[in-house]
Amino acid sequence: xxxxxxxxxxxxxxxxxxxxxxxxxxxxxxxxxxxxxxxxxxxxxxxxxxxxxxxxxxxxxxxxxxxxxxxxxxxxxxxxxxxxxxxxxxxxxxxxxxxxxxxxxxxxxxxxxxxxxxxxxxxxxxxxxxxxxxxxxxxxxxxxxxxxxxxxxxxxxxxxxxxxxxxxxxxxxxxxxxxxxxxxxxxxxxxxx
Numbered sequence: 748x749x750x751x752x753x754x755x756x757x758x759x760x761x762x763x764x765x766x767x768x769x770x771x772x773x774x775x776x777x778x779x780x781x782x783x784x785x786x787x788x789x790x791x792x793x794x795x796x797x798x799x800x801x802x803x804x805x806x807x808x809x810x811x812x813x814x815x816x817x818x819x820x821x822x823x824x825x826x827x828x829x830x831x832x833x834x835x836x837x838x839x840x841x842x843x844x845x846x847x848x849x850x851x852x853x854x855x856x857x858x859x860x861x862x863x864x865x866x867x868x869x870x871x872x873x874x875x876x877x878x879x880x881x882x883x884x885x886x887x888x889x890x891x892x893x894x895x896x897x898x899x900x901x902x903x904x905x906x907x908x909x910x911x912x913x914x915x916x917x918x919x920x921x922x923x924x925x926x927x928x929x930x931x932x933x934x935x936x937x938x939x940x
């Protein structure tokens with residue numbers, strides 16, 4: 748049996764090399780600069796629009812967002828493609844609805860925040876911050892709450908066995924700790940160059 752394993756390593760050396768080309772998808776990962784349009788591009792660390800400058804302009808009157816990129820030659824192009832993630836100056840921004848949000852925690856369940864400003868008729872305004880998640884396995888982005896995380900945490904039977912035994916009021920307070928546990932127990936690896 749030992750000779751068979753040695754034979755396989757000699758026959759398939761790329762197996763050994765390919766493991767070195769993978770890195771843990773976490774806050775320390777350095778992704779290639781550019782615009783990623785799909786989850787497979789993120790996992791392969793290969794943006795469709797690479798080595799370019801990204802620009803988003805919001806129309807003052809109508810709120811429409813126009814997206815542009817400038818290529819290596821300095822030519823500015825309007826981007827009419829889907830956008831999942833933008834990496835610029837080492838920062839990772841996920842596209843959520845009409846805006847771009849900086850990822851706070853990067854992992855199997857990545858997190859980011861959005862602000863909602865509510866303006867009242869008396870001139871008073873209130874800004875609420877909401878924590879959202881991006882499930883790398885499914886690509887789903889939504890509000891981080893007990894209902895949404897229930898299905899995701901079911902994928903890890905150990906974490907879910909602990910999580911399901913906790914009362915709902917305590918789940919709300921400790922939900923982020925379960926996200927961190929899930930990320931450490933279910934690592935995602937991506938290609939690096």
